[in-house]
Amino acid sequence: MKNKKLLSAILLVIILIAGAIFVFGRNSQAKKADEPSKSVIKIGSKDFTENLIVAELYALALEDKGYKVERLSNISSSLIHQSLISDEIDLYPEYTGTGLLSILGKSLETDPKKVYQIVKDAYKEQFQVTWLDYSKANDGQGLVIRTEVAQKLGISTISDLQQHASELRFASQGEFDQRDDGIPGLTKTYGVFNWKSSKVYDNSLKYSVLENDEADVTPAYTTEGQLVNKDKFTLLEDDKQFWPPYNLAPVVRDQVLEDNPDVAAILNKVSASLDTETITKLNAKVDVDGEDYSSVAKEFYQTIK
Missing domain, CATH: 3.40.190.10 (Periplasmic binding protein-like II)
Incomplete structure (x- = not known):
């Protein structure tokens, strides 16, 4: 008799636990269903x-x-x-x-x-x-010079560059010579750039042109990957803040x-x-x-x- 009562008690406990788990599971699912999903x-x-x-x-x-x-x-x-x-x-x-x-x-x-x-x-x-x-x-506009030349002439800013322009070969990309944010605008801010020479090159070739000593200076963007090589290329400081950020x-x-x-x-x-x-x-x-x-x-x- 005692064994039957004990068995009944155990079964009751199991039923109660199972019921609680079922209810908890239903509530959890309902809660998740109510939560908005990520867009x-x-x-x-x-x-x-x-x-x-x-x-x-x-x-x-x-x-x-x-x-x-x-x-x-x-x-x-x-x-x-x-x-x-x-x-x-x-x-x-x-x-x-x-x-x-x-x-x-x-x-x-x-x-x-x-x-x-x-x-x-x-x-x-x-x-x-x-x-x-x-x-x-x-990632703005900038001017890059061969590091060897920059060190030789003491050039670190665009103002320095303008003063030494007559000693430097400029590698343009054509439209840079006409754009308001190119040479015309730079001239208004820094003065005339009387380059030793100026030739137009394809933008994709500009670093090769500098590296092969065919030119000394070129327009560039300030986060171009080639600029990690500081032994070869120096990005000049826009010391008069001509270009917008x-x-x-x-x-x-x-x-x-x-x-x-x-x-x-x-x-x-x-x-x-x-x-x-x-x-x-x-x-x-x-x-x-x-x-x-x-x-x-x-x-x-x-x-x-």
Whole structure:
């Protein structure tokens, strides 16, 4: 009799435990069903190395936080802004100077904070798009000189360059001689550049031209991968701040941020890890060493996650 009562008690306990587990499981499933699922974020990128790398960093950071990401790469620079405001993509890496001059058509401004505030306010009002934090990485226009020549003549700034122009061979890319942000604008700011000689070369050949001692100076962008080789190439300081800043930042549709408030913090962390030297080294791994941009981005992301 005692054994029957004991058995009944044990069965009762088992039934109660099983019931509790069942109820807990149902409640957990219901809770998960009520929780909103992470959105699919469509990340665009322009059609050059640096933008591809940075867009991939954004993608990896969002995936690491549970988001599903759709990558829409190699969009033409002339079309990507329209892709954003047409809801074809949700975000992409943009440059403050591009936003100021190319998208908004504003007047030239050289203070990085002012440029950022202008584009941030205008994009919010006109496009319902938010500029998140901008990074220290500045992919702007610059002038590069052979390091050997720079050291010989004591040239470290564009002012120094202008004073020694008559001793230097200039490798132009043609349109640079006519553009407002090229020689005409530089002349207004720094004075006339009376080059020893000036020839037009294809942009893709400029570093070969310098390396082969066919010219001494060439226009360049400040984060080009070849600039990691400082023994050969020296990027001159724009000491009179002629060129506007082109700081990198994520531009994101407002609706995306409303639906996914944590996206801002996730992407801002990526931006905080990027400066001009870092971006130049990442570009070099792709454009100089021949590595795949997604592998380069993944390797770097492991150091900042």
